[in-house]
Amino acid sequence: xxxIDRLFSQDLKVINIGLESFSKDLKKQEVSVVQLDWxxxxxxxxxLSSLLDRLKSNK
Amino acid sequence: xxxxxxxxxxxxxxxxxxxxxxxxxxxxxxxxxxxxMGTDLxxxxxxxxxxxxxxxxxxxxxxxxxxxxxxxEAIMEQVVERVNGLLKEKKSSAGSDxxxxxIKSALEMMxxxxxxxxxxxxxxxxxxxxRLLDNDLHVMLFSDNVSxxxxxxxxxxxxxxxxxxxxxxxxxxxxxxxPLAFANVVKKGPIGIVGASGTGTQEVSTLIDxxxxxxxxxxxxxxxxxxTEIGGLMMLQGFEALMRDESTEVIVLxxxxxxxxxxxxILSKVSETKKPVVVDFIGGDIEAIKAAGAxxxxxxxxxxxxxxxxxxxxxxxxxxGFSLSDDExxxxxxxxxxxxxxxxxxxxxxxxxxxxxxxAMKMLGQSFGGIYSNIPLSHEYAxxxxxxxxxxxxLDLGEDQFTVGRPHPMIDPSTRSDRFKTDISDDVAVVLxxxxxxxxxxxxxAKEVADAIHEVNKKLDNxxxxxxxxxxxxxxxxxxxxxxxALEAExxxxxxxxxxxxxxxxxxxxxxxxKGA
Numbered sequence: 001x002x003x004i005d006r007l008f009s010q011d012l013k014v015i016n017i018g019l020e021s022f023s024k025d026l027k028k029q030e031v032s033v034v035q036l037d038w039x040x041x042x043x044x045x046x047x048l049s050s051l052l053d054r055l056k057s058n059k
Numbered sequence: 060x061x062x063x064x065x066x067x068x069x070x071x072x073x074x075x076x077x078x079x080x081x082x083x084x085x086x087x088x089x090x091x092x093x094x095x096m097g098t099d100l101x102x103x104x105x106x107x108x109x110x111x112x113x114x115x116x117x118x119x120x121x122x123x124x125x126x127x128x129x130x131x132e133a134i135m136e137q138v139v140e141r142v143n144g145l146l147k148e149k150k151s152s153a154g155s156d157x158x159x160x161x162i163k164s165a166l167e168m169m170x171x172x173x174x175x176x177x178x179x180x181x182x183x184x185x186x187x188x189x190r191l192l193d194n195d196l197h198v199m200l201f202s203d204n205v206s207x208x209x210x211x212x213x214x215x216x217x218x219x220x221x222x223x224x225x226x227x228x229x230x231x232x233x234x235x236x237x238p239l240a241f242a243n244v245v246k247k248g249p250i251g252i253v254g255a256s257g258t259g260t261q262e263v264s265t266l267i268d269x270x271x272x273x274x275x276x277x278x279x280x281x282x283x284x285x286x287t288e289i290g291g292l293m294m295l296q297g298f299e300a301l302m303r304d305e306s307t308e309v310i311v312l313x314x315x316x317x318x319x320x321x322x323x324x325i326l327s328k329v330s331e332t333k334k335p336v337v338v339d340f341i342g343g344d345i346e347a348i349k350a351a352g353a354x355x356x357x358x359x360x361x362x363x364x365x366x367x368x369x370x371x372x373x374x375x376x377x378x379x380g381f382s383l384s385d386d387e388x389x390x391x392x393x394x395x396x397x398x399x400x401x402x403x404x405x406x407x408x409x410x411x412x413x414x415x416x417x418x419a420m421k422m423l424g425q426s427f428g429g430i431y432s433n434i435p436l437s438h439e440y441a442x443x444x445x446x447x448x449x450x451x452x453x454l455d456l457g458e459d460q461f462t463v464g465r466p467h468p469m470i471d472p473s474t475r476s477d478r479f480k481t482d483i484s485d486d487v488a489v490v491l492x493x494x495x496x497x498x499x500x501x502x503x504x505a506k507e508v509a510d511a512i513h514e515v516n517k518k519l520d521n522x523x524x525x526x527x528x529x530x531x532x533x534x535x536x537x538x539x540x541x542x543x544x545a546l547e548a549e550x551x552x553x554x555x556x557x558x559x560x561x562x563x564x565x566x567x568x569x570x571x572x573x574k575g576a
Contacts, residue, residue, distance in 0.1 A: 003221040004300040018178030025498040037158035039070040044120030
């Protein structure tokens with residue numbers, strides 16, 4: 001079954017990454033939601049982040 | 060004196076911090092203040108406000124800071140205390156549940172998760188969304204500032220995996236009856252929408268609800284989906300899903316005019332289904348739509364009317380009029396225009412919804428002269444100077460030039476309230492506004508408009524005509540009826556749709572020109 005067709009037949013279960021007000025709105029509607037405690041990777045340092053990527057791909 | 064408070068490795072989202080900045084600016088003894096994360100943009104904004112320092116230059120996007128121009132240190136202490144209080148308030152209102160720090164741990168907490176809503180700063184979005192798609196999650200990507208190249212990579216991955224990747228810059232979706240981000244509470248029903256324009260989709264979905272029908276699914280694509288570079292990947296993906304979906308009997312497609320080859324691709328797909336398809340390529344090629352066997356539309360409201368007619372098994376007809384009788388409309392126009400002074404000549408459209416502003420300009424065309432705008436229909440009407448407006452003007456206040464360091468005016472209406480003060484003067488005849496309700500939007504945008512207009516009117520000598528429409532439903536968290544009453548109590552004429560509000564403006568301007576002739 002196509003994944004979108006499957007989605008349409010399921011209860012929506014949401015991971016929210018970013019604005020917390022979106023989580024709040026979903027909770028008000030009794031929709032299951034997990035709010036991620038997101039932070040920019042490697043402190044927002046692009047160079048460090050790409051180094052991490054390289055390390056990961058070398059694993 | 061300029062004072063600073065810095066906290067390393069304390070991350071908060073930008074909208075929360077922008078709203079807090081605005082709040083603490085009202086403390087007596089505070090001349091200016093910026094509360095933000097140490098991003099390059101925030102450092103630049105601080106410098107522009109005269110609040111910059113070497114201390115801030117060293118910060119990373121993970122570091123939180125307050126920089127304030129205050130009369131003394133005691134006031135700075137008050138600022139810090141208030142910011143702490145507000146941050147705590149925001150945190151507790153969002154619930155005290157455990158928050159995982161990685162997608163992997165979020166999936167361990169909710170293994171059956173099927174959708175992710177992403178609204179982090181655009182430059183970080185591709186990595187995270189790519190990881191979400193790898194984990195077979197559908198994604199709504201609200202963030203903007205995502206490159207076209209990244210969008211294409213993400214959408215190609217989504218198509219390969221049979222997933223939705225709605226966005227970037229996707230503001231509206233309703234999946235399985237659940238409004239995501241900026242969307243309205245609509246009844247369930249037989250009409251499915253795929254929309255590349257956020258407020259356009261909100262307008263059509265709310266009007267379908269008001270006409271007594273309902274929605275099966277509302278899929279957003281982001282505004283660039285139908286450009287050549289992306290090729291309509293998500294509109295095609297969404298459309299095919301609605302073709303298969305048994306709950307969807309009528310399909311509506313909404314977009315600003317696509318690039319010709321993408322329009323051809325979409326319309327060729329449209330001709331494959333037996334389900335009736337209503338297409339609003341706002342101002343696009345109507346003949347091509349007809350040739351594909353679909354129903355073209357004149358306005359967003361017309362799209363809603365046609366979709367509802369088709370869902371009922373009726374033959375759709377063009378909706379070009381008013382819900383009020385002609386006599387009622389004429390009486391409003393005559394009464395209002397009679398009260399105008401000879402120097403009142405100009406039109407102002409001050410919109411929070413970009414598609415609604417665009418629709419207004421397209422409907423009005425050149426009928427009473429060119430309309431200057433930050434999203435002009437042709438380049439000779441582009442506004443260079445936003446501080447002093449002349450002639451007829453229509454602004455999309457959600458565009459970047461109005462939202463640097465401030466939340467979108469649908470979240471924080473003060474952006475528009477400030478423009479009311481500068482943009483409505485005694486030579487203005489008629490002002491047109493939109494009021495967008497629903498999840499995501501401000502808790503009472505109608506009251507904000509009414510209060511701001513009340514203040515503006517106090518300073519004007521002349522009676523300006525105000526026309527509004529409300530994009531909202533009875534089910535929305537804001538009270539639709541109370542919203543309408545708040546506007547009407549201030550003398551604002553509330554029309555049932557953006558299209559009808561624009562038509563009323565047209566009649567007012569026509570009458571005004573007749574009077575002047």
